[in-house]
Amino acid sequence: MTTNHPDDELLARMRIGSEAAFAEFVRLHSGRMLAVARRILRDDEAAADAVQEGFLSAFQSLDRFAGQSSIATWLHRIVVNTSLNKLRSRARRPEILIDDLLPKFDQTGHHVEPVNRWSEAPDEPLQREELREQIREAIDRLPEDYRIVVLLRDIEGLDTDQSAELLQVTTAVIKTRLHRARLALRKLLEPLFSG
């Protein structure tokens, strides 16, 4: 029995070298892949390079694509990987220490400062692009190791195992970094929601 997934026909045409099929595939996915690479690399030129490398890597391994996921998911993983490789190879920018963004407690384990109530009703303000931009900026301020985990897990939608594999760390490290990153982001977003 054969399946008629929309990917199948395009994939078959690419496998026999159809130029039109490659063009269709690239036009279909390049916009989203560029957005993914930009989020990781925060640099348009490097992002474009990572996407190009990702597509070329995908073309080279078309015959090995087993169809266990959609072709878009498969390409997404490849572009995340090429983007992470670029990120690793470049010099790190100066970073805030994560400990400076974590909550502070006294010797008895109580909050050092009273916790302010945050404004709820996030639906309306969160839809505003201005606030979304401020949230993006807060994520950008996280130390790289933590920023990447937030991107992969909470924004790109990868699970813990997939993130651990791509970053070559254990799942326990991913869970710890994600939790600390969320605590740090809470601190960075506090001025937007509190008071």
Place this chain on the structure above:
Amino acid sequence: MMTCKDVAEFLSEYLDRRLPWSQRVVFRLHLLLCRDCRRYLDSFQTTQRAICSLKAPATSEDENIPDDLVKAILAARRVQASDSHPRG
């Protein structure tokens, strides 16, 4: 007895329902008695919603097609193809 520091440490596990039942009970008891931690939990959840509001769209419909990049990728692919099947 669980402290505010413990609550902050276990917040993600609590929200993801990964805390063992016994710890969950102690966690909830602390929340019941501690206004700071109730507020901290609320603000932590708001933070998570804020992050998730940036979640990547599942489709490429809203993305502009980067024409220059498309051309560059297709040109590079032709070079790649000719390198892997050299003529002559």
